[in-house]
Amino acid sequence: MGFIALVALLAPAPVATADRQQDEDRRSVIVLPGAKGAEGITAGEGSTFYAGDLVTGDIFRGDIRKGTAKKFIDVPNGRMAVGMKADTRNDLLFVAGGPAGTAYVYDTDDGKTVKTYQLTTKEAFINDVALTDHGAWFTNSRRGELYFIPVDDDGDLGTVRTLALKGPAADTSKQFNLNGIAYSRDARRLVVAHSGNQALYTVSPRTGASAEIKGVKVPNVDGVLVKGDTVWAVQNMSNQISRLRVNFHESTAKLREVITSPHFNIPTTAALFDDTLAAVNAKFGVPNAKTFEVVTVDAHTSATK
Numbered sequence: 596m597g598f599i600a601l602v603a604l605l606a607p608a609p610v611a612t613a614d615r616q617q618d619e620d621r622r623s624v625i626v627l628p629g630a631k632g633a634e635g636i637t638a639g640e641g642s643t644f645y646a647g648d649l650v651t652g653d654i655f656r657g658d659i660r661k662g663t664a665k666k667f668i669d670v671p672n673g674r675m676a677v678g679m680k681a682d683t684r685n686d687l688l689f690v691a692g693g694p695a696g697t698a699y700v701y702d703t704d705d706g707k708t709v710k711t712y713q714l715t716t717k718e719a720f721i722n723d724v725a726l727t728d729h730g731a732w733f734t735n736s737r738r739g740e741l742y743f744i745p746v747d748d749d750g751d752l753g754t755v756r757t758l759a760l761k762g763p764a765a766d767t768s769k770q771f772n773l774n775g776i777a778y779s780r781d782a783r784r785l786v787v788a789h790s791g792n793q794a795l796y797t798v799s800p801r802t803g804a805s806a807e808i809k810g811v812k813v814p815n816v817d818g819v820l821v822k823g824d825t826v827w828a829v830q831n832m833s834n835q836i837s838r839l840r841v842n843f844h845e846s847t848a849k850l851r852e853v854i855t856s857p858h859f860n861i862p863t864t865a866a867l868f869d870d871t872l873a874a875v876n877a878k879f880g881v882p883n884a885k886t887f888e889v890v891t892v893d894a895h896t897s898a899t900k
Contacts, residue, residue, distance in 0.1 A: 623662075623856075623858060623890060623891050623892075624858050624888050624889075624890055625657055625659075625662050625663065625664050625873075625888055625889040625890075625891070626664065626886050626887075626888045627646055627648070627655045627657075627664050627875075627886075627887050627888060627889065628655075628664065628665060628666070629666060630648045630653070630655065630886070630887040631648055631649075631650040631651055631887075632648055632649035632650035632651075632877070632887060633646060633647070633648065633649055633863075633875045633876060633877050633878070633887035633888075634647060634649040634676065634677050634678065634863050634864065634875065634877050635647040635649075635676055635677055635678040635679040635690070635691070635723070635818075635863070635864050635875065636679070636864050636865065636866045636873060636874070636875040636889060637679045637680045637681045637688070637866050638681065638866040638867060638868055638873075639656070639681045639683060639703065640683050642658050642659045642660040642661070642868060643656065643657070643658060643659075644656070644657050644658070644659055644664075644866055644868075644873055644889065645657075645667070645679060645681055645688055645703070646664070646875050646889060647676025647677070647679055647690060648676055648887075649675060649676060649677065649693075649877065650675070651670070651674075651675075651676075652670040652671075652673075652674030652675050652676045652690075652692075652699075653666055653668060653669055653670055653676070654666075654667050654668035654670065654676060654679075654688065654690070654701065654706070655667055657889065659868050659871065659873055659891060664889065667706055668701055668706040670699075670708075671708075673695075674692065674695075674697075674699065675692055675693040675694075675695065676690050676691075676692075676699075677690070677691040677692065677693045677720075677721065677722050677723065678690075678691045678722055678723030678724050678734075678775065678776075678818065678864055679691065679724055680724040680725065680726045680731060681703060682726055682731070682746065682750075683703075684750070685746060685750035686702060686703045686704050686750075687700055687701070687702065687703065687709065687746070687750065688700065688701040688702075688703050689724045689726070689731040689733075689744070690724070691721040691722055691723055691724055691733055691734075692714075692721050693719075693720055693721055693722070694719055694720050694721075695719070695721075696713060696714055696715045696716060696717070696719035696721060696735075697711060697712060697713055697714060697721060698711070698712040698714055698721060698724075698731075698733055698742070698744065698755075699711055699712075700712070700744070700752060709752065710752055712742075712744060712755050714733060714735070714742040714755055714757075715735065715738065715740075715742070715757070717737075717738060718735075718737035718738055719735055719737055719738070720735060720736040720737050720771075721733050721734070721735055721742075722734045722735065722736045722773065722774050722775070723774060723775045723776045723818060723864070724776065725776040725777050725778045725785060726778065727778050727780075727800070728780075729745060729746065730743055730744050730745040730746045730753070731743070731744045731746070732776055732778070732785060732800065733776075734773040734774060734775070734776045734787060735773060736771050736772050736773050736774060736790070737767065737772070738767060739759070739760045739764065739765030739766065739767050739772070739773070740757050740758060740759050740760055740765075740803075741757070741758045741760065741773075741776075741785070741787075741798070741803070742755055742756070742757055742758070743755065743756050743757075743758060743800070758800070758803045759803050760798060760803045760805055761802070761803050761804045761805060762796075762804055762805035762806060763789075763792070763794070763796055763805055763806070763807050764787055764789060764796040764798055764805030765805065766789065766791070766792060768791070769789075769790070769791020769792065770791065771790045771791055772789055772790065772791050772792075773787055773788070773789055773790075774787075774788045774789065774790045774816065774817055774818070775787070775788035775816070775817055775818035775819040775828075775829070775864065776788070776819065777819045777820055777821040777826070778800075778821065779797075779821045779843060781823060781824070781843065782797065782843035782844075783800075784797040784798060784799060784800070784843060785797065785798040785799075785800055786798075786808070786819055786821050786826060786841075787805075787819075788813070788816040788817065788818070788819045788828065789816070790815070790816055790817065793812045793813055793814045793815075793816060794807055794808070794812070794813065794816075795807070795808040795811070795813060795816070795819065795826065795828065795839075795848070796808065797843065797846060806846045807846065808826075808841060808846050808847065808848045809846060809847050809848070810847045810848045810849060811837070811839055811848045811849070811850055813828045813830060813837055814830060814832075814833060815830040815831050815832040815833045816828050816829070816830055817829045817830065817831045817862075817863045817864060818863055818864030818865055820865055820866075820867050820872075822867060824840055824841050824842070824843070825838060825839070825840060825841070825851075826838075826839045826840075826841050826848065827839075827854075827865060827867070827872065827894070829862050829863060829864055829865050829874060831861050831862060831863050831877065831879065832861060832879070834855065834859040834860070834861065834862065835853050835854060835855050835859070836853075836854040836855075836862065836865060836872065836874065836892070837850055837852070837853055837854070838850075838851045838852040838853075838854060838894070838895065839851060852895065854872070854892055854893070854894075855892075856874075856890055856892045858876075858888075858890040859874065859876065859890055860876040860878050860881060861876060861877045861878050861879045861880070861881065862874035862875065862876055862877070862890065863875060863876075863877040863879075867894060869894075870893060870894050870895060871891050871892070871893065871894060872891065872892050872893070872894045873889050873890070873891050874889070874890050874891075874892065875887070875888075875889050875890075876888050876889075876890060
């Protein structure tokens with residue numbers, strides 16, 4: 596056998612390389628089959644995620660590890676699904692209902708509606724959800740207030756209460772104001788994103804007092820995640836996620852990294868799975884968008900998973 600033939604025999608097969616790349620692409624871009632829109636995503640048990648159809652309100656369930664998704668809940672007509680969070684301890688899924696001023700709670704075992712809440716009958720765009728050990732908080736992009744649905748130790752839902760905000764987070768002078776929300780257990784504070792002000796604020800869940808997290812600007816900020824002193828801010832029209840280190844005691848932050856992906860197409864919210872972020876593409880303003888998908892990226896680098 597000649598030298599050239601021997602080299603050719605020992606060289607990696609192009610087909611295998613292509614197969615590996617296709618497998619990586621399949622896992623990093625997970626299509627929500629039949630979705631007419633997208634906006635919210637949340638982590639469930641293990642590698643399970645839930646994502647919502649913004650237009651129809653339907654809920655998809657998928658697996659980050661397998662790179663698969665399918666429709667899980669076919670909701671009644673007239674609902675929307677904006678931000679969402681899964682309470683894995685009580686098998687509940689909390690979903691923000693948008694301009695109807697509503698919140699929906701679903702059973703993640705059987706997909707049934709557990710309860711529908713009318714959070715407000717005034718100006719409303721119920722946008723996103725954060726979980727604490729005692730219940731779920733919702734933002735309203737049209738009003739300077741938050742809404743809390745308590746959950747007791749048995750998983751029973753309580754009566755909604757409204758928290759009027761004080762300070763800069765209460766600003767409603769822009770067309771679109773409060774957006775994403777997360778909870779810091781270490782700081783015992785809520786973190787809210789304000790799209791109009793390109794800012795993040797901390798909020799006391801007890802008094803509603805707010806303070807700006809200084810040192811960073813986050814244009815087009817949408818959903819937020821918190822883990823320890825790290826905040827991930829999804830910036831939709833910027834097609835990026837900023838990873839910040841936050842000093843909650845001083846209410847300051849530093850930009851540590853900008854996470855990007857060639858597969859981002861107006862990401863709005865994200866869920867965290869160990870070292871992986873799963874962000875959903877909303878494709879706002881994209882003409883004739885045919886598919887909507889979840890994109891996975893490394894939570895600490897700009898490389899796609």
